[in-house]
Amino acid sequence: MNAERSKKLYFEAHELAVGYNGSALIHDIEISLEKGSILTLIGPNGSGKSTILKTITKQLDRIKGSVLIDGQEILNWQPKQMARKAAVVLTERIKPELMTAWDVVALGRYPYTNMLGMLTPEDKEIVRESLEKVNALDIAAQEFLTLSDGQKQRIVLARAICQRPEIIILDEPTAFLDIWHKTELLDILREMAHEQEITVIMSLHEIDLAAKVSDYLMCVKGDRIAAFGSPEEVLKTLPIEELYGMDSGSYNVLFGSVELKKTEGMARVFVVAGNGCGIPFYRALQRKKIPFSTGILFENDTDTQVATKLAVEAFITPAFELPGDEIYRAAVKALEKCDVVVDAGTPKGSLNEMNSRLIAHARDRAMRVLNEICELEGV
Amino acid sequence: MKKRNEMPRGLRFTFVMVILLLLLLVALILNITIGSANIPAERVVSSLLEFIMNPSGNDAANLPTESIILFNIRLPRMLLAGILGGALAVSGFLLQNFFRNPIAGPFVLGISSGAKMVVGITMIFLSDILSKAGPWLLIAAAFMGSLIITAVVMIFSQKVKNMSLLLVVGIMVGYICSAVTDLCVTFASEQDIVNLTHWSMGTFSGTDWENVRTAAIVCIPVIIAVWLMSKPMGAYALGENYAKSMGIRIKPFRLALILLSSMLSACVTALVGPISFVGIAVPHITRTLLKSSKPAFVIPASFLCGAVFCVMCDLIARTALAPADINISTVTSVFGAPVVIWMIANRRKNEAV
Known part of the structure; x- marks a missing residue:
């Protein structure tokens, strides 16, 4: 009844x-x-x-x-x-x-x-x-x-x-x-x-x-x-x-949140992120109007939700799978074009060891690698 | 902030009503005893008793002068001041409810002036009929005038939401009415001018029992009708749309408010001329005393308060420059206008917070 x-x-x-x-x-x-x-x-x-x-x-x-x-x-x-x-x-x-x-x-x-x-x-x-x-x-x-x-x-x-x-x-x-x-x-x-x-x-x-x-x-x-x-x-x-x-900004259905307009242009910063560590950096860069790329993120990462709305380019790989070599090479290419690399502090595990390799690669090329948001000042 | 234990409003209402009744009693006693011939209270009582015991002896020739002064001059004048003062206060309260604006009143909105204009025209151009028809024609004329001006102000109130601006509109309309009245005076005969001037000064002098009877016949049923409308009036305070959503039929309700208010102010204007500020000042004082704007409380309390106010003002008008009478509006303005100023100043302060 x-x-x-x-x-x-x-x-x-x-x-x-x-x-x-x-x-x-x-x-x-x-x-x-x-x-x-x-x-x-x-x-x-x-x-x-x-x-x-x-x-x-x-x-x-x-x-x-x-x-x-x-x-x-x-x-x-x-x-x-x-x-x-x-x-x-x-x-x-x-x-x-x-x-x-x-x-x-x-x-x-x-x-x-x-x-x-x-x-x-x-x-x-x-x-x-x-x-x-x-x-x-x-x-x-x-x-x-x-x-x-x-x-x-x-x-x-x-x-x-x-x-x-x-x-x-x-x-x-x-x-x-x-x-x-x-x-x-x-x-x-x-x-x-x-x-x-x-x-x-x-x-x-x-x-x-x-x-x-x-x-x-x-x-x-x-x-x-x-x-x-x-x-x-x-x-x-x-x-x-x-x-x-x-025509500016975007709406994230999953989070139900609104993002401001993304900064377009050549990426100047590459954020190595994941596990939600990237979001504070994305927002800081967005506020400073600095175009950035980010990766390598798993599809199911919280960072992915924001990265797709704010980053010029986001390197995303399917969840629950080891990332392929292809995406790594693409990310390296993008990273090399940037002035600065950010290590967002994502925990390193066996599945995302590519991120460690990205940072190591940046250091090898004597690129600036930042760890803190405050260091973005003056970039 | 306000955490004091305040008096429950029902009790407060009773308290205020008792105080107002006592004040009215005092005002009546003062009014009846003070004057060009002072009549001591005990003599008043004895003549009153005599009058009650022997009403058939109500023949002017048989009565002592004191009794004539009492029963044919002071008592009707006092009663008229009481009834009409109360009526004005209630009329003002109705307009305030209608416009949802605490400084609305028949005088400031030009409604009294409108009534005066039509009464003036009637006095000048229909003076022949007037002598036969008496106060009823004047009341009808004042009612017409009130309605016309209320309609004009209503049209503007649709456009002008700001309450101070509405007031300015009312004052301007009032000036236009006065101008028209003055223009008509140009065509008037000398006797008409004398009548008109005397009337438009606004005075209770020369009141007879006939006036009291007319006022009572008009005002008392109207005020009872107004009181019976307290429920929708209370809901109307939330605004027209909320009122409608609660089941009020807005159009008939608004029409009733305007008709009743106009009838009251028309009756006052026709019988004693325009009286200023009672309509705004008294309801405000009453609300402040009651700490409530609940119409079921405010209407009777306003009536009493208006009666006290007008009886006291008339006493001053009658005695301050005795034997000359000051016109009643002069006195009510002196006491009423500061209340209105105080009220506007206070509102500004509250709105800023």
Whole structure:
């Protein structure tokens, strides 16, 4: 029964077109989400992520298409009915005067309280639970406007939770937060989705976090949806560099990290690396805008992930195999063209003895061999 | 930083309400006893008792002068000042909620001037009908004027998000209205000018029971209606989009805020002329006292606080340069404007932090 339930679609959008003043910006949006899943919209600034979110929360009139919650078209839902199903966290920063954090969260009970907005003991318990969920019980009595950005965002999320929705829609909830608060907030969402089967739709700027927290990613670019699916599928089919139109820098899918633009030109430094020892040197060289080559790396080395993005030339050999002579000769050739060789300090073992030979070769030719990053000064 | 054990807000509200009620009582006693003819408190009580015991004797000829002063002059004037002061404060609070701007008020946004303009036009061009229709026509005229100017300010508020700039717009609109009013005066007969000038100075002098009745009929139901809207007003503080997401029907709600606010300020303007600063200063003082902006608390407390403020200001207007009356706006400005300045200065400080 459980499996059957999890298969049931909770949120759907079909042939949805969104835009302003009757003209569509994005067409043919198709979304299907099971209850308790997380969908994240990613895409460059101004791509229309917010427009989509505003349309499905009915802040903005849709141009065309249908939006269904739990199998029902929401177009003609009464505001109160909508409020009991869906809660929002918006990008706009609220400035409620003389309201405590508790007051702000308690407003989440709005669709449930009587005409005068009186809170029953049960309502108060829900407010307390919501505050607890975002770890904000300690700041409940403080005035909202005196809180830090991270605290404010937690309170705004608690308000949405307090509304006891089945779906939460968040527009860039991690903006203005430091990395620790970002992960904390996303952890809370993950937990809610998992434990209470609350469906989450949000937009994020951090692709790496989006891929980690979401069940589905949707890439918004131009007037269509560029991709929709599990993060693994989406990132495989649609290079992030392309989505964001990045002509400098690169995105590492495996690490979920962004690298700045590689320095082009003739390599002046050869880094003999491996076992992750090379990365600090690569970054230092990248910062100094010194083009470099590196090797010999096994395919499965962590250094490889960064080397391919930053080095002019990286000598990579298949994992779990002894490197062939060919790659050694190619590396020697590249090394001889450089001014300086770096010994990154990779442990020497039987499989990578070629690296020791590279360094020995450099010394034989009386090339400068460096061991420390600080020695790169003046290269 | 603030870890002191503060009074729970429910208790604080009760406390503030009791204090305000006591202050109102004091203001009423002072108002009733002080004046060109000082009537000692015990005499007030005895005439009051007499009046209650024998209401049929409410015939001017049978009553002593003191009682006439009390019942036909001071009591209605005082009650009117109380009701209208409260109404102005609530009207200001509504506008502040509507524009989400604590320095909004009927006077600074030009709404009082708009009401004055239409009332002026009515007084000049419809003076014949006016003599028959009485205060209701004036109230309707002021209501029209308030609505027109509110609509104008609303249009600008879409473009001008900055609250100080909105204020500048309001002041400018106010000047335009005054200019139009002055222009109309050119066409007015001498008697109309006298009436208009007397009215536009803003004064509670010459209040009769009829005025009190009119004010009560308009203001009390409106204020009750406003109080019943405290729930959406509280949610509206988070902004229109959040309010909508919580289930508020924004358009009818905003319309109701504007209509109710305009009715209150129109009633005040029609009956006693424009009164400045009560609409901003009083809700601010009230919020500060309550340490809360919860409408369910602020609305009744603002009403009481506005009543105390206006009754006290009217006492000063009446007695400071006795036997001459100062116009009421002069007094409310002297006390209200500094509060507004203090408020703006304080906000700047808070925003910088």
